[in-house]
Amino acid sequence: MNEMIEKNKINRFRLLKNGLVKKFPDITSCLFSLNGIQAQILSASYLSIFNRVENIKSEDIDKALTLDHSIIRVWAYRSTLHLINSCNWDLISSALIEDHSWFKDKINKSNCRDEYLEISHDIRDFISKHVIFSRSDLKVCFKNPDKYDFYISSWGGLLIDLSQKGFICHAPINKKINFVSRSNWLPNLKFNSFDLVQANITLLRNYIKSYGPVEVGDFAFWRGINKSQAAEYFNLISDELYKICYNNKIYYISKKDKYIYSNFDDTHNSILLLYKFDPILLAYKDKFNMIDPMNYKNIWQIAGHIEGVILNSGFIIGRWNYKKTKPDIIFQYDFFYKVSDSIIEQVVNKSLDIIKFLGASGFKYYMTNSNKESHVSG
Numbered sequence: 001m002n003e004m005i006e007k008n009k010i011n012r013f014r015l016l017k018n019g020l021v022k023k024f025p026d027i028t029s030c031l032f033s034l035n036g037i038q039a040q041i042l043s044a045s046y047l048s049i050f051n052r053v054e055n056i057k058s059e060d061i062d063k064a065l066t067l068d069h070s071i072i073r074v075w076a077y078r079s080t081l082h083l084i085n086s087c088n089w090d091l092i093s094s095a096l097i098e099d100h101s102w103f104k105d106k107i108n109k110s111n112c113r114d115e116y117l118e119i120s121h122d123i124r125d126f127i128s129k130h131v132i133f134s135r136s137d138l139k140v141c142f143k144n145p146d147k148y149d150f151y152i153s154s155w156g157g158l159l160i161d162l163s164q165k166g167f168i169c170h171a172p173i174n175k176k177i178n179f180v181s182r183s184n185w186l187p188n189l190k191f192n193s194f195d196l197v198q199a200n201i202t203l204l205r206n207y208i209k210s211y212g213p214v215e216v217g218d219f220a221f222w223r224g225i226n227k228s229q230a231a232e233y234f235n236l237i238s239d240e241l242y243k244i245c246y247n248n249k250i251y252y253i254s255k256k257d258k259y260i261y262s263n264f265d266d267t268h269n270s271i272l273l274l275y276k277f278d279p280i281l282l283a284y285k286d287k288f289n290m291i292d293p294m295n296y297k298n299i300w301q302i303a304g305h306i307e308g309v310i311l312n313s314g315f316i317i318g319r320w321n322y323k324k325t326k327p328d329i330i331f332q333y334d335f336f337y338k339v340s341d342s343i344i345e346q347v348v349n350k351s352l353d354i355i356k357f358l359g360a361s362g363f364k365y366y367m368t369n370s371n372k373e374s375h376v377s378g
Contacts, residue, residue, distance in 0.1 A: 006246045010213050011314025017210050018280050019052035027064050028085050033210045035203050036084035038277050039073050045083050047275040050357045073170035075163040078224040093166040094194035095203050101160045127181040132171055204233050211283045213244050213251035221285035271346035272311040281306050291316040295336045328362030335369050
């Protein structure tokens with residue numbers, strides 16, 4: 001098969017399996033299949049869900065997060081905040097049990113593990129007695145106030161470990177950053193422990209199903225483990241996998257998807273607007289199937305920041321952003337190539353869908369680096 005045809009097929013099949021062509025029926029099935037969605041920026045995770053779930057409203061996500069508690073915001077893979085299904089918390093915690101967060105590594109290097117354990121115990125005791133608490137509320141747990149900034153930082157600090165172990169989660173009430181203990185937020189959710197290997201294999205199966213075709217290194221990158229460990233997990237389910245050889249690399253999909261992939265012929269150009277930190281932008285170590293190397297730094301930037309992208313059938317043709325002003329929401333499109341009027345029309349229509357999801361009405365946009373420099377109000 002022609003290499004360009006295979007490359008396009010891989011990109012388009014990934015979109016299909018990721019819920020970006022045929023959407024998921026609801027939030028929980030979406031989060032289960034994708035093993036959660038990164039939520040460092042909560043509004044960005046809402047747009048990730050919007051792009052993948054049928055007939056979704058932002059209020060539906062609010063309700064699931066703040067009222068039903070069917071989904072929660074916790075620190076998970078790579079010590080980053082994710083939205084996950086509440087019922088999958090213990091599975092994910094079990095998979096991460098031997099992971100070292102950046103903060104745990106800092107503790108080990110600082111040779112203050114005993115102090116860390118003591119403060120962890122005091123904080124767990126505190127949170128068991130409080131329905132909701134903020135970072136500053138935890139200052140009472142410190143006999144030495146000078147230690148507070150070290151253990152409780154804006155990046156999470158000790159809270160990362162307590163969250164990954166299944167003890168605390170975010171409680172986004174009144175748009176403030178608050179936390180709650182598991183027992184107060186999810187009183188009917190009992191602790192369940194899963195075997196470390198089996199928990200990771202469950203994550204791997206979901207990952208391959210929703211992000212494939214993938215390389216072993218992609219899973220290692222996404223999961224935040226070394227490649228040799230990832231290879232061991234792949235080997236344990238090797239009889240379930242089908243290999244795709246392309247560009248001197250080996251990609252994997254589930255054997256259950258072999259027929260679909262072999263007969264997959266999506267030649268229709270489809271435009272998608274994926275916002276910052278979208279799951280598909282975080283899923284692969286090698287990004288160059290989806291972007292020209294010359295444009296890489298326009299999307300994946302310093303300090304781990306990832307811009308929103310304009311996708312044309314799985315290939316990045318530009319980036320986008322929006323800002324809220326009164327009375328409008330203003331969209332900016334920065335195209336990397338000259339694009340047709342048809343593509344511009346599709347991008348604008350996708351933006352109008354986002355406007356509706358955000359509950360706004362006024363809409364303006366402007367474009368750069370396209371065949372038409374313009375500033376248009378709509």
